[in-house]
């Protein structure tokens with residue numbers, strides 16, 4: 001495997017940097033560099049800009065209307081976007097349900113949603129987990145019964161991220177109550193359909209992205225079924241493998257470590273810098289090594305994807321290493337903030353520049369604690385790490 005970037009890759013990197021310099025609005029970059037949750041309007045604006053410039057659908061093939069970039073160019077694009085502070089596009093649309101629809105959906109479904117996802121006109125929530133079905137997802141109980149030309153959905157989902165600002169929810173339901181995995185189907189539900197109720201769950205970071213969703217006699221046309229009835233488990237596994245590969249988050253790990261290095265190199269007002277303290281310098285070096293290892297693991301996964309090989313459970317490997325590194329970098333980020341690490345600067349639309357932050361803080365501080373608290377969940381969402389370790393062990397032991 002040759003992981004060196006050749007001159008064409010470097011030219012591509014320069015092209016992306018030039019694009020970001022010219023087109024990324026400063027207010028979007030400011031919010032995003034802080035690590036705050038993306039706002040729907042920020043994401044919509046940025047996706048529109050990408051689309052207008054031919055950069056929408058970085059991970060989509062050209063025949064779906066995407067860029068058709070190689071996995072390596074997608075990697076470079078994501079890396080540069082995060083470093084510049086560009087908001088994420090709607091991950092649930094581009095990386096989760098979009099590829100499911102484009103691979104398994106009807107022609108009508110592809111035509112309806114593909115172009116709208118690319119233009120940033122439709123946002124999605126992932127309705128999988130339930131109060132008694134997280135790691136053991138197949139034991140979900142939300143059900144869909146056929147009534148004429150409609151499915152009637154009843155049940156309850158939990159931890160549904162960003163659904164409060166979504167237009168559509170892709171929901172796993174039981175269409176056959178007797179069967180386990182083969183009784184599961186995937187159905188698209190408009191968030192505003194009568195009978196859908198959303199209740200917010202506020203988290204420790206004093207922000208809001210999590211919700212409970214209740215379905216009470218929600219009626220949707222039979223044509224909202226994705227693919228075939230009873231195949232929802234197959235589509236969910238396909239989707240979750242993509243989600244886990246995404247949650248390696250090399251670009252975010254890289255951007256966070258660079259931010260940390262930036263403020264460890266700053267004079268703290270007494271002529272001293274954190275980087276000059278051996279304990280801090282050693283930990284930063286150790287994180288650097290872990291980051292390099294994650295980069296090579298990610299590139300290896302991309303190489304295998306390109307070559308059509310799939311010997312290892314790469315999604316699970318990337319998820320475990322990437323999520324743990326994000327938390328380790330977060331630990332040092334908060335510690336390095338000293339007293340300023342005690343405070344959560346909540347994810348607000350208010351002015352959080354240094355002179356307006358309360359309590360007063362250096363320019364680099366706001367947002368770090370809020371992001372740190374949210375990232376406690378990285379080892380849980382997308383499938384808990386303990387469960388991923390079992391998947392990895394089973395694969396290596398060929399069980």
Ligand SMILES: Cc1cc2nc3c(=O)[nH]c(=O)nc-3n(C[C@H](O)[C@H](O)[C@H](O)COP(=O)(O)OP(=O)(O)OC[C@H]3O[C@@H](n4cnc5c(N)ncnc54)[C@H](O)[C@@H]3O)c2cc1C
Pocket residue numbers: 125126127128129130131132133134135136158159160161162210377380381382383384385386387390
């Ligand atoms: C911030 C956040 C965002 C989320 N967003 C979404 C979303 O948008 N849509 C959605 O559908 N879900 C979402 N989730 C839910 C997430 O997918 C589940 O929380 C996760 O799958 C774990 O399920 P659970 O919470 O029911 O925990 P449980 O499955 O009850 O697990 C509890 C603990 O037991 C351990 N455990 C369970 N089974 C095993 C096993 N077989 N072997 C070893 N250990 C085990 C787990 O590792 C964990 O530590 C989100 C969760 C969080 C925290």
